[in-house]
Amino acid sequence: MNAATSAEPSVDWRDDIFDVLQAHDIRQVCHVPDAGHARLIEHCQRSNAMRTIALTTEEEGIAIAAGAWLGGQRAVLLMQSSGVGNTINLLGLAKTLRFPFLTLITMRGDWGEFNSWQYPMGQGTPKVLEAMGVLLYSVDNAAEVRATVDAATRAAFNGGQAVAVLLRQKLIGIKDFGNKKA
């Protein structure tokens, strides 16, 4: 657990997340890619201890995480906020089966978003998760990412909860295609 408790923030918060996932023995990393998760996904792909699983839709990640837990392994689901909408019914499995579930969500439609299409699900994300009984952790400051993901992981796998960490857009940075509207 040294990686998870070290006080020194490392260079990149995505590397902090990788360290925490590794320290907590996360073995299956399910994802529908998001630019905000790209560096973390690459890290996980290079890890010998982790298996990365690209999904066709985010709800597969919930089913896989449930199956992994049945088989004695820990999984995590990496997705962007728009993906949360694809998971809703299967999120119910976390409550019904009461299995530990961890998801790390890169937020869009949140802080200075330029793409109007991201707002509805981005703004709906916390409400949907809450409605489904998922605990919310939120982080917008790079220095707090390590401690937040560590606490969320403990709540999930030690406390038996369904937990989401919202990686706020303020943390990730505003995506901008640099285009000017006419």
Added chain:
Amino acid sequence: MSGATLQRRPLVKQILVGADDNLLVIAGLGSSNWDVTEAGDRTLNMPLWGGMGAPVGMGLGLALAQPAKRVLVITGDGDMLMSLGSLATVAAQQPDNLAIMVLDNEKFGETGNQATHTSPRNNGPTDSGAGTDLALIAKGCGIADAATVREASDVPQLLRHLRTKPGPVFRVVKVMVEKLEFVMPPQDGAHLKDRFRQALLGHP
């Protein structure tokens, strides 16, 4: 009508005969759950009462976590149609210990026998079927070992393939539309999960 002659209950019983600690079974909601339970309520079954579209993903996560065990997913065509993408995800991971059997009655049986997309196209209402070929979809997704079984004479081979052939193995079995008795396992999901883990891992 598909003209199917296989009956799902005796078929599932035959597939699961002699199931030991090496066989982990996920059953999809509805008829598949009752079929698997009729064959015997085992702790190493995970029969679903909801979570439509989840069985294949669940089987995949389980197969990856338990590479030394055989994982068998048994589910309906309606359930499979809700998670076709998961077949591509399985193909990408190539778990050699995973087998999937779809009991294809060409109906959403549990909800009143409405035609699913696997029903043949005919001149009836526009939602009377599309002739969707699930085995072809699985192949197209990258699961090379995918086939459809219709004949009783093919069942012994089906059993061997599902239980022992290196996977991923995908089989569609065309079965009759029948009205069958509900044979129900415990309903509490947390209990089903805990007893499964207890039997498999020695702790809940």
